Amino acid sequence: MARSYHEEQNLEYAQRIREICEDMPLWFIDFIRSQADVLTPLTRFNYCIDARIFFTYLIQEHRDFYGYAMHQITPAMLGALTHKDLEVYVEYLGYYIKVDATDDEQVETDGASQELEYENGERGKARKIASLRSMYKYLYKNELVQANPAELLSTPKIHEKMIIRLTPEEISRLLHTIEEGEGLSERQKAYQKKTIKRDLAMIVLFLTTGIRVSELAGLDISDIDFETNSFRIVRKGGNESILYFGQETAEALQSYLEERQALGTYERQSPLFLSMQNKRINVRSIENLVKKYALAAVPLKKITPHKLRSTYGTMLYQNTGDIYLVADVLGHKDVNTTRKHYAAMSEENRKMAARAIQLREEK
Numbered sequence: 001m002a003r004s005y006h007e008e009q010n011l012e013y014a015q016r017i018r019e020i021c022e023d024m025p026l027w028f029i030d031f032i033r034s035q036a037d038v039l040t041p042l043t044r045f046n047y048c049i050d051a052r053i054f055f056t057y058l059i060q061e062h063r064d065f066y067g068y069a070m071h072q073i074t075p076a077m078l079g080a081l082t083h084k085d086l087e088v089y090v091e092y093l094g095y096y097i098k099v100d101a102t103d104d105e106q107v108e109t110d111g112a113s114q115e116l117e118y119e120n121g122e123r124g125k126a127r128k129i130a131s132l133r134s135m136y137k138y139l140y141k142n143e144l145v146q147a148n149p150a151e152l153l154s155t156p157k158i159h160e161k162m163i164i165r166l167t168p169e170e171i172s173r174l175l176h177t178i179e180e181g182e183g184l185s186e187r188q189k190a191y192q193k194k195t196i197k198r199d200l201a202m203i204v205l206f207l208t209t210g211i212r213v214s215e216l217a218g219l220d221i222s223d224i225d226f227e228t229n230s231f232r233i234v235r236k237g238g239n240e241s242i243l244y245f246g247q248e249t250a251e252a253l254q255s256y257l258e259e260r261q262a263l264g265t266y267e268r269q270s271p272l273f274l275s276m277q278n279k280r281i282n283v284r285s286i287e288n289l290v291k292k293y294a295l296a297a298v299p300l301k302k303i304t305p306h307k308l309r310s311t312y313g314t315m316l317y318q319n320t321g322d323i324y325l326v327a328d329v330l331g332h333k334d335v336n337t338t339r340k341h342y343a344a345m346s347e348e349n350r351k352m353a354a355r356a357i358q359l360r361e362e363k
């Protein structure tokens with residue numbers, strides 16, 4: 001039986017975890033293995049990346065680790081680090097230059113390794129602190145260290161960014177650009193003519209269901225049910241869910257699938273959206289596709305698939321006023337995640353209500 005997209009992704013992350021762990025201490029491999037039942041493969045992969053950054057920093061920057069290889073780092077060595085040592089590491093994460101890049105990160109120019117610059121903002125630092133805490137918690141719980149300095153680290157305050165979303169007029173321009181190719185270069189138009197129905201179906205699906213880009217990339221034709229106008233997706237974290245769509249979306253999908261049948265690329269178990277090479281389209285290609293059309297239609301806004309998701313969330317909340325419904329459809333586990341994104345809209349609605357009532361006419 002063929003594996004699903006989600007299963008393929010998990011296997012790929014599992015393989016990449018193994019590759020990174022080849023250079024890691026045995027105790028760290030035990031730690032990653034212990035998280036298999038509680039964390040997704042993607043999260044465990046990110047833990048491996050974060051640990052590699054931390055160990056590399058210690059070897060290059062901390063005097064007690066000079067001359068050691070990563071696999072030689074022991075729990076006792078980490079246990080000797082202080083809260084101050086870890087604070088210096090977090091400060092280092094703000095900006096650092098790495099010369100000896102790993103195979104994943106290496107950039108070569110004329111056969112020589114190029115210096116790579118890295119920056120971590122609030123969110124990047126917060127994630128790496130969370131990884132560090134989890135690793136130290138494991139060491140402390142298993143009595144491999146006597147103290148847990150990571151527990152004392154302060155998480156950076158995360159400042160919420162202004163949500164960028166499309167207005168109804170901008171949505172109309174975006175769809176028109178996909179259909180007519182206005183604003184695209186001649187080279188872009190050559191591709192656009194071949195992929196109009198696919199691209200329109202993808203953008204409409206984003207704007208009418210709030211689907212995540214990874215969820216969209218993972219859809220198969222067999223996930224779509226036109227009897228109920230619904231589709232099955234695997235949410236972030238691995239849970240399955242059913243989302244529904246309206247007639248406009250159904251028509252865009254059916255038109256695209258009719259084209260697939262005419263081209264001989266239609267099979268019930270095949271990916272819903274194909275690349276020009278008739279393979280499952282990947283997340284990066286979808287992001288580039290959205291960027292291409294958005295740059296032509298709304299050049300003053302940096303539009304990504306996530307911004308299309310935010311646009312859907314905004315429209316749904318404006319039309320229903322139900323924050324719990326928005327959270328459920330968007331797949332937010334915590335309604336507070338949804339509320340902090342759309343609370344500003346409620347504030348504006350209250351201001352509009354205050355201006356709507358006038359007891360006396362102005363003279």
